[in-house]
Amino acid sequence: MTRRASFTNASGTHPEVPTEPDSGVVARTEFVCPPFDQVYAETFPAVWRMVRRMGVIDSAIDDVVQEVYVTVYRKLDQFEGRCAIKTWVLGILTRVVNNYRRVRRRKGRGHALSSVVGDPDLLPDSQIDPHEQVSRAEAGRIVHGLLDELDDDKASVFALAELEGMSVPEIAEALGTNVNTTYARLRAARRDFERGLRRLQAQHRG
Amino acid sequence: MDELGPRARALLDAAEGADDPASADAVRVRAAVLSRIGSAGFGAALFSLSLEQAKAFLGAAVPKLATVALLAVGTSALYHHWREHPNALANASVPAVVSAPAVAAAPPVAPSSTSPQATRAPSAEPAQVRSKPHPLAKALQRDDLEAEMRLVRAADAALRAGDLALSQNLLIQHAREFPNGALAEEREGLRVIATCEGSATESTRRAANRFLQRAPRALIAGRIRAACAGLDEPEN
Numbered sequence: 408m409t410r411r412a413s414f415t416n417a418s419g420t421h422p423e424v425p426t427e428p429d430s431g432v433v434a435r436t437e438f439v440c441p442p443f444d445q446v447y448a449e450t451f452p453a454v455w456r457m458v459r460r461m462g463v464i465d466s467a468i469d470d471v472v473q474e475v476y477v478t479v480y481r482k483l484d485q486f487e488g489r490c491a492i493k494t495w496v497l498g499i500l501t502r503v504v505n506n507y508r509r510v511r512r513r514k515g516r517g518h519a520l521s522s523v524v525g526d527p528d529l530l531p532d533s534q535i536d537p538h539e540q541v542s543r544a545e546a547g548r549i550v551h552g553l554l555d556e557l558d559d560d561k562a563s564v565f566a567l568a569e570l571e572g573m574s575v576p577e578i579a580e581a582l583g584t585n586v587n588t589t590y591a592r593l594r595a596a597r598r599d600f601e602r603g604l605r606r607l608q609a610q611h612r613g
Numbered sequence: 614m615d616e617l618g619p620r621a622r623a624l625l626d627a628a629e630g631a632d633d634p635a636s637a638d639a640v641r642v643r644a645a646v647l648s649r650i651g652s653a654g655f656g657a658a659l660f661s662l663s664l665e666q667a668k669a670f671l672g673a674a675v676p677k678l679a680t681v682a683l684l685a686v687g688t689s690a691l692y693h694h695w696r697e698h699p700n701a702l703a704n705a706s707v708p709a710v711v712s713a714p715a716v717a718a719a720p721p722v723a724p725s726s727t728s729p730q731a732t733r734a735p736s737a738e739p740a741q742v743r744s745k746p747h748p749l750a751k752a753l754q755r756d757d758l759e760a761e762m763r764l765v766r767a768a769d770a771a772l773r774a775g776d777l778a779l780s781q782n783l784l785i786q787h788a789r790e791f792p793n794g795a796l797a798e799e800r801e802g803l804r805v806i807a808t809c810e811g812s813a814t815e816s817t818r819r820a821a822n823r824f825l826q827r828a829p830r831a832l833i834a835g836r837i838r839a840a841c842a843g844l845d846e847p848e849n
Contacts, residue, residue: 455634476646546624547631601621
């Protein structure tokens, strides 16, 4: 379990240092992989949130999070510090969760949006403190429902960007996709999310 | 890039913290992950140390312990209890079958550094929390699985070599240092085997039966059945 001590910079990525000041040659200092427990402690809150947001049913959340960390443990030796550890772990998470979503769809366990979200009259008004109108849990359920309507790629990009605050280049690294593709998916995801929200409001007002 | 509208943004703001884990979630899932790693990842390698290696590991520092204080229930049982009673961590003490102290909500997980939600207040914890931290919450903050493995492997090597005293000492040391460790189940299984090989009394058979009823699929269950004769005899 114990691995060599971590050596990362403030952003969590592995630093590069010039070997010769004028040579232009940049060499990586020896990277040492962080221990599993450190990775777990640093990433668990984000992993848990993402699993909940990506449509995993409550009774399966533990199992999916476990699967993520068993995979993390098995692959930790392959982590080379080219990105923040959180980015790397969330990349694994995305693959595990997308696989779960595919299996769930095949088994016909998808939820209808209306069955997932709550009373639309409780949707927050942007002009008023949302906490006065809607409970956090209710808002969370609505967000889950809207994310559930997005396809896997869009839902992942949207949740990582809008809910975890990751930059597009970080998301591209995590998902192993092109940066431009990631930008395009985020734009499309935002449009779909807005559209779903408008439709939800219309349904409940109609 | 197209940005979210104010209403969607307000919805996301309102949902902040709705999905944050409780500290109990972190402890419970970690215990389960370590259990899976212990079963699948270490597997046969867990019990693969020679007696000489065991002695070398132990060195001259074997503590002379007066009592054996092994816990009756290990991490797996605690984990399954939590799975069945998710609110138990905050609302109740662990039931009597689990010989662990009452549970507390010690936040064992550091917030992620880049998440905008990391600095926000965590989701509301149930009001009834205990002041004494649970051992697993403390264990979460330690990178101790490797140390656990060394002890358990060494104990097994000594057991296989017939050095029951050395094996028991190592198991006692493990129980003392990792009372709720990830390998508590393996420790308890080895203790049962050592007891059976030492003196197969009715009480040792009962101990073996209790272990097998509690953890019939444990990695070490087959060895226990082989080591402890008369396991299927009805208890008086």
